[in-house]
Amino acid sequence: AAQIDMYGNINTTVIGEWDKPKVRLPGSGGANDVGSLSRRTIILMRQDKKRFVKKLDFLTTPGYLSGPGAREKAGLPEDTGPYRVITQLGVYGFDDETKRMKLISIHPGVTIEDIKNNSQFEIIIPDEITYTEPPTEEELKILREIDPARIVLGK
Numbered sequence: 001a002a003q004i005d006m007y008g009n010i011n012t013t014v015i016g017e018w019d020k021p022k023v024r025l026p027g028s029g030g031a032n033d034v035g036s037l038s039r040r041t042i043i044l045m046r047q048d049k050k051r052f053v054k055k056l057d058f059l060t061t062p063g064y065l066s067g068p069g070a071r072e073k074a075g076l077p078e079d080t081g082p083y084r085v086i087t088q089l090g091v092y093g094f095d096d097e098t099k100r101m102k103l104i105s106i107h108p109g110v111t112i113e114d115i116k117n118n119s120q121f122e123i124i125i126p127d128e129i130t131y132t133e134p135p136t137e138e139e140l141k142i143l144r145e146i147d148p149a150r151i152v153l154g155k
Contacts, residue, residue, distance in 0.1 A: 008063025
């Protein structure tokens with residue numbers, strides 16, 4: 001995703017104004033249907049201030065729209081919506097009451113300041129921080145087999 005907001009809404013269409021975009025992106029490619037109708041979606045993306053934005057340049061795929069009840073009001077099925085957002089910094093979920101993004105776990109070597117400094121919006125941070133378990137040697141072996149060019153894993 002090019003952009004995500006605090007409710008898990010996603011932009012994969014344009015950066016900038018629709019009529020004169022700075023960048024035109026691939027678009028939905030079916031992600032709108034998946035995000036609209038799936039019980040659980042997991043979003044994988046890099047986290048920085050250009051991607052974790054207060055306001056999307058364009059809404060391609062609905063998350064929790066404007067908060068509690070907004071999906072249902074828009075005619076989307078109940079009990080659907082984003083489940084997790086996974087970035088290079090941590091794993092996020094969505095608060096049951098507010099539907100805002102909240103930190104589930106922080107990756108080893110990452111600080112809360114890193115989380116805060118790489119988002120335009122305020123992420124809900126729990127009182128007790130959970131750390132993401134590093135992958136086992138066997139899991140790393142499998143990951144390296146399915147990503148030999150290290151596109152996802154990185155160098």
